Amino acid sequence: MLRAVWKSRELQSVRNRTARIKPNDVLLFCTARNEQIRLPYFLNYYRDMGVDHFIFVDNASDDGTDIYLADQEDVSLWRTDGSYRAATYGVDWLNGLLRRYGHGHWTLVVDPDEFLVYPFCDTRPVRALTDWLDESGIRSFSAMLLDMYPKGPLNTQTYTAGCDPFESACWFDSGNYTLKKNPIYGNLWIQGGPRSRVFFADRPEQAPALNKIPLVKWNWRYTYVSSTHALLPRGLNQVYEDWGGEKASGVLMHAKFLDMFQQKATEELHRRQHFAGSAEYLAYADPETAQPDLWCEWSEKYKNWHQLDELGLMSKGNWT
Amino acid sequence: MLVHRDLHRAKQVARHWTAAGCPVVLHVDSNVSDASFDTFRNAFADDPLVRFCARHRCEWGTWGIVAASQSASELLLGEFPDVHHVYMASGSCLPLRPVQELIDYLAARPRTDFIESVTIADVPWTVGGLDIERFTLRFPFSWKRNRRLFDRYVRLQRRLRVRRRIPDGLVPHLGSQWWCLTRQTLSAILQDPLRPRYDRFFRRVWIPDESYYQTLARRYSSDIQSRSLTLSKFDHQGKPHVFYDDHLQLLRRSDCFVARKIWPRADRLYRTFLSDKAGKMKQAEPMPGRIDRVFAKAAERRTWGRAGLYMHSRMPRPGREHGVTAAPYSVFQGFADLFTDFEPWLAKVTGAQVHGHLYAPAGAEFAGRQRHFKGSLSADRAQRDYAPQSFLTNLIWNTRGERQCFQFGPADNQAVAGLMRRDQNAQISIISGAWAVPLFRSNRNFADLRREAARLQKIESLFIADLRAVESKAKVRIWTLAEFIESPMEHLQQITEEIGTRDKNRVKEAPTMSDLTGFAQFLQNLKNQGMQPYLMGDFAADAAPLNRAEPPRKPFLVR
Secondary structure, three states, X not given: OHHHHHHHHHOEEEEOOHHHOOOOOEEEEEEEOOOOOOHHHHHHHHHHHXXXXXXXXXXXXOOXXXXXXXXXXXXXXXXXXXXXXXXXXXXXXHHHHHHHHHOOOEEEEOOOOEEEEOOOOOOOOHHHHHHHHHHHOOOEEOEEEXXXXXXXXXXXXXXXOOOOHHHOOOEEOOOOEEEEEOOOOOOEEEEEHHHHHHHOOOOHHHOOXXXXXXXXXXXXXXXXXEOOOEEEOHHHHOOOEOOOOOOOEEEEEEOOOOOOXXXXXXXXXXXXXXXXXXXXXXXXXXXXXOOOOOOOOOOEEOOOHHHHHHOOOOEOOOOO | OEEOOOHHHXXXXXXXXXXXXXXXXXXXXXXXXXXXXXXXXXXXXOOOOEEEOOOOOOOOOOOHHHHHHHHHHHHHHHXXXXXXXXXXXXXXXXXXXXXXXXXXXXXXXXXXXXXXXXXXXXXXXXXXXXXXXXXXXXXOOOOOOOHHHHHHHHHHHHHOOOOOOOOOOOOOEEOOOOOEXXXXXXXXXXXXXXXXXXXXXXXXXXXXXXXXXXXXXXXXXOOEEOOOOEEEOEOOOOOEOOEOHHHHHHHHHHOOOEEEOEOOOOHHHXXXXXXXXXXXXXXXXXXXXXXXXXXXXXXXXXXXOOOOOOEOOEOXXXXXXXXXXXXXXXXXXXXXXXXXXXXXXXXXXXXXXXXXXOOOOOOOOOHHHOOXXXXXXXXXXXXXXXXXXXXXXXXXXXXXXXXXXXXXXXOOOHHHHHHHHOOOOEEEEEEEOOOHHHHHHOOOOHHHHHHHHHHHHHHHHHHHHHXXXXXXXXXXXXXXXXXXXXXXXXXXXXXXXXXXXXXXXXXXXXXXXXXXXXXXXXXXXXXXXXXOOOOOOOXXXXXXXXXXXXXXXXOOOOO
């Protein structure tokens, strides 16, 4: 938490519209770097879901991301040129803002390529979910990161701003995930999916973590530990039932694998700002997998949240 | 109508009742600010059928709710002498059928009290383990705000064996607080000369709103229908289920008069049901059963979960899985060693999905030797061996509805053995010692063969011992190789029947058995090299080879 306070000094306010936040508003927090092309669809997706206000940290974008965001009426924007890695992959910046603006609100912390799907999201706004969580005395809501990919090499279809990225990237791995409990923070550690299958075939232990807890009824005492994989205090990580039943949960659909991916991977590799010496990005930039086809004959095509619930990738729990 | 928040919805519903000619008395929680209350009250200034009663603090589980309903009832009965039934509702109740239908329904049953009222002994839904103790202990501390104090005080009273006396003539009953009573019954309760005594008693009862009227109605009513006209469902924590826009059809089909709780932002529900003049439902009895099923399923999902599923909100600790895997599957050890075409044969006979050695050292051998299988499971060795147990639970989960069979053997990764052992879905058939057949047919140096045979025998005997242990839950069948080849068809028949053969006829074709001529000698050779192959059972040794001119010496006999 001290890190968060310290690191939030790196943030410089560009557009602060937080005075417009009303007591029960649902807030979204996000760090972005050169994501201009993704943002129009991203913002609309979450607006439709019922998110009331967006709080962005722009990490030295040079593609107009900052200008675009500053223009949006429901966005408050901070900017930093600081190091993403030194800020624990952006989490310190967000922890600082969460502490200041998130207290008492339901807060959603996602990346610009992550799209939350929860039970009944096609018929109920996110307020229905958070009201229900409140009534049930639940403070945190889990959503597994689900990597979505197109069929064929990534560069065959060009993504245009404002479009649904899952129109082409509509495939996913439905049942090759492994779960472990992390004894330190009590969270689950989930790996698997297409990234493990293709990029980390021979060293699955290094595959990226897919467990996330993006939706939290924030309190100034809380803090994310590493990305949104784990929180403190530890009780917030108890998003799973270990006596046999199922708690309600969602999925974060991950639109990472679009045609911009290769370029992004190379760029990120040069910046060396990612986890474990950017091992993940090294794998992506590997010439052998330079034009990877993540699709296999057992890939599942995305239909709706019912399908994800049926496949056991998320659960309605006892919400009906 | 008891109201404590979302006053705009309460206003809509109250207007709906009065529009149909039903007088409404509103009780507004004293927690609501005076400003909001005044606005709320002024909104009804033009409505002669609306009254406001004295305000109480309604905290869940406390007397305040009963006090509120008493004040409201007294006012209603006093101000509107024509009223013959009084319906208890809340601000988040929504009438589902035209009010006139309810009026007609009640008019046809002028003497009937609709109040769920069940004796303590028969109530399955007490949460927190308090049943008769609701009446015999005292509860001065708030359960919501001072849970610890509440629990401690309960424990203390239990230890001291403190018992309150239930007033004579009262038999405690419980039930939903959303009742509909006749004027006669309700006024009898409110005007009872003993009421101060009863009130004093119920003031200290736990959740009196679920027992006060339910108990007292039994004293005065001549005709109790023990059910609520309000559809109200509770989850496993005792918290009411909430209805949303997408429940519209479900609510319509229920034929219930009133439902709660409605999510205050469920615009479509409010719009539809508050304007539904036409009476979309037939003149039917309320049928909450359909909705019951939906909620029962939800409760089961939350408390029991889907067997064999491991995911980010279901990670059962060992022993709490309610089924280690999702469905029955068959494991064959030694069959593919003995029969050259066992896989295709089994697939043909049973129609099941038959894999090779899923835990083979080089990688998983999926059916058809595909690189991936359902759920995009990878055949890659490293991927599988990273979490060998998840590999199996994933496979069985991914293929629900289709029987899976696979080969297993002592040469395979044994890390999954422990999971299969405690899984009652595992059906394991073993021909022990059959691993020796491929060794026998191979063209390797005998020293290697001997070492390998010793290794495999050790692993297999350990596996078998584990399966035979008391804690083992798997269905296990073990034959020695010698035993099995005596009548292979009989044993195969037994196994395929368990899986379910494609047609009900007996298995006609047999799989092709490896040629075992000379196998006994091979075993003898192993013995001669100092290794004792015992798992395959007794093979009558062929006559010892006559490669010497002189007659064999008389063997030693050990007695």
